[in-house]
Amino acid sequence: MRTFKIALISIVAVYLAAASYMYVFQRDFVFRPSGVASTPADEGLAQVIAGEFSASDGTPLLLWSAAPKSADLPTVIYFHGNGGNMTERAWRFEQILQKGYGLLAVSYRGYPGSGGAPSEADFISDGLEIFDALAKKGGPIILHGESLGTGVAIAVAAQRPNVDLVVLEAPYTAISDIAKDQYFWLPVDLMIKDPFLSRERIGNVTSPILIVHGTEDRVIPVEHGERLYDLANSPKQLNILNGAGHGNLWKRDLMGLVDMFWTDLAASKSLQN
Numbered sequence: 653m654r655t656f657k658i659a660l661i662s663i664v665a666v667y668l669a670a671a672s673y674m675y676v677f678q679r680d681f682v683f684r685p686s687g688v689a690s691t692p693a694d695e696g697l698a699q700v701i702a703g704e705f706s707a708s709d710g711t712p713l714l715l716w717s718a719a720p721k722s723a724d725l726p727t728v729i730y731f732h733g734n735g736g737n738m739t740e741r742a743w744r745f746e747q748i749l750q751k752g753y754g755l756l757a758v759s760y761r762g763y764p765g766s767g768g769a770p771s772e773a774d775f776i777s778d779g780l781e782i783f784d785a786l787a788k789k790g791g792p793i794i795l796h797g798e799s800l801g802t803g804v805a806i807a808v809a810a811q812r813p814n815v816d817l818v819v820l821e822a823p824y825t826a827i828s829d830i831a832k833d834q835y836f837w838l839p840v841d842l843m844i845k846d847p848f849l850s851r852e853r854i855g856n857v858t859s860p861i862l863i864v865h866g867t868e869d870r871v872i873p874v875e876h877g878e879r880l881y882d883l884a885n886s887p888k889q890l891n892i893l894n895g896a897g898h899g900n901l902w903k904r905d906l907m908g909l910v911d912m913f914w915t916d917l918a919a920s921k922s923l924q925n
Contacts, residue, residue: 827844
């Protein structure tokens, strides 16, 4: 009996130590900034301007921006994924610009080029401020969320009905849902600081939604995208790319799908007018 008690106490102690570690360092698992912020010129994007956006609390955020080729074309506000940094997505931005669209890409707090520390609340607050600043200039706006950024895009669109289109690239129902699958032995709902509850917010989005997901996504299973599609309001479209993984949707012509959906929306709106 004594041996059993000692073993039980040891197991509990190890569990509590592991749980405490996960709680304290959980943001290191969610937010994975790395690298150094390059310049648009370094990436061959001559038309893109690097600037700084000052959040309401004074935190400086790195922005890359470019105007659309014509007033009727949209500007894409790009919310990137959790790994690396914004400037590593330059080849994606080039595809956006090739369509004639404008660009406004933001480096999150705590990521290369920006100040502060990452958190869900601050990402969303910054996203709202950036959207509002762009909206004052006029012109259509697309919110593009990549992986982690889909949670930011959904949260912003849920509070701003004047978003013209929301693009969700490999989205999740909630970060807490992914964490529960990976850390089933932890009371995730009680511990998580940044749940990103997209499944609870997407029903408040009234803008058109385009979801693109791959069947072979091993980071965020395609079922997450399907579930969000079921919860979303119309107009909406779900494109499931057979054989595509988490990071190769752009190589499977994601931007072509966006442009096609945008063109259809514009044509429909023109007919209505």
